[in-house]
Amino acid sequence: xxxxxxxxxxxxxxxxxxxxxxxxxxxxxxxxxxxxxxxxxxxxxxxxxxxxxxxxxxxxxxxxxxxxxxxxxxxxxxxxxxxxxxxxxxxxxxxxxxxxxxxxxxxxxxxxxxxxxxxxxxxxxxxxxxxxxxxxxxxxxxxxxxxxxxxxxxxxxxxxxxxxxxxxxxxxxx
Amino acid sequence: xxxxxxxxxxxxxxxxxxxxxxxxxxxxxxxxxxxxxxxxxxxxxxxxxxxxxxxxxxxxxxxxxxxxxxxxxxxxxxxxxxxxxxxxxxxxxxxxxxxxxxxxxxxxxxxxxxxxxxxxxxxxxxxxxxxxxxxxxxxxxxxxxxxxxxxxxxxxxxxxxxxxxxxxxxxxxxxxxxxxxxxxxxxxxxxxxxxxxxxxxxxxxxxxxxxxxxxxxxxxxxxxxxxxxxxxxxxxxxxxxxxxxxxxxxxxxxxxxxxxxxxxxxxxxxxxx
Numbered sequence: 417x418x419x420x421x422x423x424x425x426x427x428x429x430x431x432x433x434x435x436x437x438x439x440x441x442x443x444x445x446x447x448x449x450x451x452x453x454x455x456x457x458x459x460x461x462x463x464x465x466x467x468x469x470x471x472x473x474x475x476x477x478x479x480x481x482x483x484x485x486x487x488x489x490x491x492x493x494x495x496x497x498x499x500x501x502x503x504x505x506x507x508x509x510x511x512x513x514x515x516x517x518x519x520x521x522x523x524x525x526x527x528x529x530x531x532x533x534x535x536x537x538x539x540x541x542x543x544x545x546x547x548x549x550x551x552x553x554x555x556x557x558x559x560x561x562x563x564x565x566x567x568x569x570x571x572x573x574x575x576x577x578x579x580x581x582x583x584x585x586x587x588x589x590x
Numbered sequence: 591x592x593x594x595x596x597x598x599x600x601x602x603x604x605x606x607x608x609x610x611x612x613x614x615x616x617x618x619x620x621x622x623x624x625x626x627x628x629x630x631x632x633x634x635x636x637x638x639x640x641x642x643x644x645x646x647x648x649x650x651x652x653x654x655x656x657x658x659x660x661x662x663x664x665x666x667x668x669x670x671x672x673x674x675x676x677x678x679x680x681x682x683x684x685x686x687x688x689x690x691x692x693x694x695x696x697x698x699x700x701x702x703x704x705x706x707x708x709x710x711x712x713x714x715x716x717x718x719x720x721x722x723x724x725x726x727x728x729x730x731x732x733x734x735x736x737x738x739x740x741x742x743x744x745x746x747x748x749x750x751x752x753x754x755x756x757x758x759x760x761x762x763x764x765x766x767x768x769x770x771x772x773x774x775x776x777x778x779x780x781x782x783x784x785x786x787x788x789x790x791x792x793x794x795x796x797x798x799x800x801x802x803x804x805x806x807x808x809x810x811x812x813x814x815x816x817x818x819x820x821x822x823x824x825x826x827x828x829x830x831x832x833x834x835x836x837x838x839x840x841x842x843x844x845x846x847x848x849x850x851x852x853x854x855x856x857x858x859x860x861x862x863x
Contacts, residue, residue, distance in 0.1 A: 450641070
């Protein structure tokens with residue numbers, strides 16, 4: 417076998433390996449009805465929390481084009497966290513922490529779920545001292561407005577993302 | 591104003607336009623063509639968040655694992671639900687295969703949805719290094735990417751740098767973004783360049799008059815000790831706000847966006863002076 421043929425085989429081999437690894441970047445998997453749907457968990461969720469329009473009709477907070485809707489606007493949420501979140505008593509961690517939940521057509525909220533990362537998009541679990549405070553304060557927020565879409569009050573998913581720097585909340589999104 | 595909105599709409603449509611499948615066939619890429627044809631059927635038929643849409647995109651990617659457009663389409667639902675982990679994995683793949691098309695998208699979304707200012711600056715600068723033409727606008731067409739870069743520098747505390755980028759961009763822009771002068775005015779206000787701030791807010795008023803414009807102008811007059819003008823501008827700001835002439839985005843709070851409570855609080859300070 418001459419050198420050119422050998423080189424060709426090696427290149428072909430590398431390409432095949434590359435193709436196989438690319439194929440693995442995507443695979444057919446099962447999805448819920450919608451990306452990030454939150455189903456009821458009897459261990460952690462409020463059994464008395466009711467959806468008005470059923471599991472298959474929960475929409476997203478931006479679907480009516482009005483974004484986050486809260487009594488006194490987002491600044492009221494920021495104020496609650498400024499008032500009640502104590503960064504002195506927490507582990508000094510940094511990253512993003514998302515809490516996502518369902519708001520029903522009456523403006524009641526439940527099914528809180530966390531997702532978190534460090535500042536480089538690596539999954540990270542924040543310390544309980546941070547998570548517990550954020551969950552407690554979020555659960556106390558009572559100003560969620562019932563959203564209206566096409567003339568009807570809807571149930572919807574809302575999230576809050578907390579940007580943390582050494583345990584301190586430096587930004588609340590969206 | 592209508593002209594600007596029209597231009598922005600054109601950019602929006604252009605950026606979000608589906609790829610031309612036939613072009614892939616002409617390029618001799620039958621895999622990308624087949625994946626593209628599959629995606630064509632999904633878009634417009636299913637909601638981005640839906641199981642059908644996500645599975646369909648997966649099928650397209652099984653046909654052509656380097657079809658960047660499908661990764662970007664899959665990622666949209668994740669960024670909108672605030673899932674930074676899955677979004678980043680998917681948009682990184684789109685950028686890997688088509689950096690010229692998707693660096694701008696990743697930059698636009700990481701700063702807007704996740705306050706990742708340093709990451710957005712890196713993406714914009716990388717794109718700028720790669721091309722000789724204008725780097726263009728954000729994925730929703732609101733800003734030129736250089737304006738985003740300026741806003742990101744501001745958010746990480748480099749306000750002078752932000753001013754220089756924004757001034758240069760406005761000077762060279764073929765069109766001015768709907769909030770460009772407002773952001774520049776706020777930067778001048780924050781760096782105590784009050785005369786420049788007034789000029790910028792006046793330009794914003796002519797281009798796209800907003801509650802924010804009058805609120806920040808009021809703060810300039812407050813700093814200059816011009817009480818009457820300070821109060822007048824706050825009154826206009828409140829009226830504009832209640833008339834919904836204000837900054838708005840369906841997903842996020844925008845940089846320099848204000849709330850009614852802030853205007854009222856400032857009015858109460860003004861009244862007690």
